Amino acid sequence: MKVFLVIGIIALLISGISIGAWTDGRQYRANFQSETAEERQFRMKTAMVSGLVGLLSLGVAGLVYIL
16 A cells, blocks of 8 residues: 555656646746647656556555545
8 A cells, every 4th residue: 555655646746847847927928938839748648647647645544544
């Protein structure tokens, strides 16, 4: 259970960093303007995949805890 919990937390942190969840508006706009469309697409794909892995891992950890 602890393994799934740690994997879930790490994956959600990676997702948050990739999507820019912990930046202010000024920094987000600067990052958005300085990257190409391909970089933006790769960053969003990375964020979505790692977020999905994180949610699934946390769901498995929750089910193991309940059962």
